[in-house]
Amino acid sequence: MTAIPIPARVRGSVQQLLALASLIAILVFFSFASPYFFTPSNLVGILMAATVTGILALGTTFVIVSGGIDLSIGTGMILCGVMTGVFMTYWGWPAWAGVIGAILFGGLIGFINGFNVSVLGLPPFIATLGMMLVASGLSLVISGTKPIYFKEHPDFQLLMNYDVIPGARFPLGVLIFLVLTVVAAVVLSKTIVGRYAFSIGSNEAATALSGVNVVRWKLTIYTIAGLFVGIAGVLAASRLSSAQPVGGMGLELEAIAAVVIGGTSLQGGRGSIAGTVVGALIVAVLTNGLRVTAVPQEWQSVVVGCVILVAVYVDMLRRKAN
Amino acid sequence: MTDTPLLEVRGLNKSFGPVQVLRDVDFSAYAGQVTALVGDNGAGKSTLVKCLGGIYSIDSGEYLFDGKPVSVHGPRDAAALGVDIVYQDLALCDNLDIVQNMFLGREIKSGIVLDDITMEQKAAETLASLSVRTVQSVRQHVSSLSGGQRQTVAIAKAVLWNNRLVVLDEPTAALGVAQTAQVLELVRRLADNGLAVVLISHNMNDVFAVADRIAALFLGQMCAQVSATDVTHSQIVELITSGRSGDLGLRQNGATA
Ligand SMILES: Nc1ncnc2c1ncn2[C@@H]1O[C@H](COP(=O)(O)OP(=O)(O)OP(=O)(O)O)[C@@H](O)[C@H]1O
Ligand SMILES: [Mg+2]
Numbered sequence: 260m261t262a263i264p265i266p267a268r269v270r271g272s273v274q275q276l277l278a279l280a281s282l283i284a285i286l287v288f289f290s291f292a293s294p295y296f297f298t299p300s301n302l303v304g305i306l307m308a309a310t311v312t313g314i315l316a317l318g319t320t321f322v323i324v325s326g327g328i329d330l331s332i333g334t335g336m337i338l339c340g341v342m343t344g345v346f347m348t349y350w351g352w353p354a355w356a357g358v359i360g361a362i363l364f365g366g367l368i369g370f371i372n373g374f375n376v377s378v379l380g381l382p383p384f385i386a387t388l389g390m391m392l393v394a395s396g397l398s399l400v401i402s403g404t405k406p407i408y409f410k411e412h413p414d415f416q417l418l419m420n421y422d423v424i425p426g427a428r429f430p431l432g433v434l435i436f437l438v439l440t441v442v443a444a445v446v447l448s449k450t451i452v453g454r455y456a457f458s459i460g461s462n463e464a465a466t467a468l469s470g471v472n473v474v475r476w477k478l479t480i481y482t483i484a485g486l487f488v489g490i491a492g493v494l495a496a497s498r499l500s501s502a503q504p505v506g507g508m509g510l511e512l513e514a515i516a517a518v519v520i521g522g523t524s525l526q527g528g529r530g531s532i533a534g535t536v537v538g539a540l541i542v543a544v545l546t547n548g549l550r551v552t553a554v555p556q557e558w559q560s561v562v563v564g565c566v567i568l569v570a571v572y573v574d575m576l577r578r579k580a581n
Numbered sequence: 582m583t584d585t586p587l588l589e590v591r592g593l594n595k596s597f598g599p600v601q602v603l604r605d606v607d608f609s610a611y612a613g614q615v616t617a618l619v620g621d622n623g624a625g626k627s628t629l630v631k632c633l634g635g636i637y638s639i640d641s642g643e644y645l646f647d648g649k650p651v652s653v654h655g656p657r658d659a660a661a662l663g664v665d666i667v668y669q670d671l672a673l674c675d676n677l678d679i680v681q682n683m684f685l686g687r688e689i690k691s692g693i694v695l696d697d698i699t700m701e702q703k704a705a706e707t708l709a710s711l712s713v714r715t716v717q718s719v720r721q722h723v724s725s726l727s728g729g730q731r732q733t734v735a736i737a738k739a740v741l742w743n744n745r746l747v748v749l750d751e752p753t754a755a756l757g758v759a760q761t762a763q764v765l766e767l768v769r770r771l772a773d774n775g776l777a778v779v780l781i782s783h784n785m786n787d788v789f790a791v792a793d794r795i796a797a798l799f800l801g802q803m804c805a806q807v808s809a810t811d812v813t814h815s816q817i818v819e820l821i822t823s824g825r826s827g828d829l830g831l832r833q834n835g836a837t838a
Contacts, residue, residue: 449695449697450693450694451688451693451695454685454688454695457676457677457681458674458681458685461675461676462672462674462675465673465674466674466686468656468672469685470656470660470686470687471685528674528675528676529676
């Protein structure tokens, strides 16, 4: 009964190391492929892109670890951005209230997803697909299909763009992403919500038999994902100093790809925040690298798609191996 | 059998829709004893223990614990009494380690953070107190354990909570000879530690190896509750297959001898 061998944890980190090695390889490759790639301004651009997808991916990690899926995060994020505009521009709320309001609105979206999944028993895929369309439509209806600008709040864009380190380009948004990463990592691995996300994803019936209120914890897990969606929506709006009501479809797949590339199993029960962050960076670096090396837009999604397939395949091989 | 049973049910009935699965069942289990619950496939053994564990609500009947009537309306009520069931279909999470499984649903926290170190210590102590030496590390994922080790973890999980009655639904069904012996030894040790143990098994050798008392179900009716030393192998087999054996078992009118 010694506590020395930790095979499970070592096994878990293999895929993370693999992802990390791939990230470095991709970075090196693009640095040689294009002189524009490894420049401070381009790297900051990558980080900014990784921030929004990455925050979405952090929340989604909880859902996927618990054996669920959330397809509504992309358009949900757009809707939260629009709500920021509604609160701050239409209704004239102070910036802090608008930000908190939009984040809580994201939580509400997640809560409704959680309710549909755990109380009504809808399959997560269908429940969140419905929400994806609802959010997409609502964004257009609420905004009248036009962007909402933050005229009364010129400083709002600083939330994403403010340079934390004087003289160097390190946006506040990226710092927020880093802080959220640490928070998410602690919550997933050290608190009860995280533990139940793993146990529900691993064996929902056994978790219920052990006296865990599965319905309540699934609600919590989807709500957490929704809060992250709200934060991402606020930051995306801040980045452009406007709430753009169009789009968002496809973003959820980028975020889910980041999660899967980072070694989180779509079957649930396995995953890590560290992996997700590396996955988000891989997606951002790939997308950016393909652009600066002038690979046609059409081919970019082909490449990202292939990377996802490889990641899922590796995950499957690994599962078979043990 | 002079002392009061730790757990006793009287006249328990349970139907699923039009199908009556349990008919006027009496059943009792005593502290410090292993009570084997035997019966053919579909006799109602799993249903009976799920009623005891509060998974199924009973249609009618009395539920006595420590001689006092109690009402059990859910798994939480049963857990509050100290009744725990280790299910036939092993209720463990493959992707969690041994400690995480043993504490699932009753995690120890310090503040809002899980106290993994304390949980690890307690899990190791419990396994040691049951003389379990077959697992290398309590941090091993359950998916990497053998059938016997999994069963051991499931049983240890039930023991960890100072439960007073543990029900084991076919704990040896999927095990080889050596692992079966280990689990049976563990079952015996639980009773010797003062717990009431209910063991469901189809294997008469297992039953006679560890049981103090034997309760036989036949088509949803309790046909005999006897001391293991008072009956033979073949009598039990007869009870299981036909509901009666000589003086024992169901009379023609269905009453229990
Ligand atoms: N949820 C249910 N709904 C309807 N019928 C059920 C249900 N659970 C059990 N039954 C029926 O009740 C009867 C008893 O089943 P039970 O699982 O208690 O048998 P068992 O004695 O445990 O058998 P085995 O030895 O095969 O495990 C069976 O005929 C079964 O079909
Ligand atoms: Mg059964």
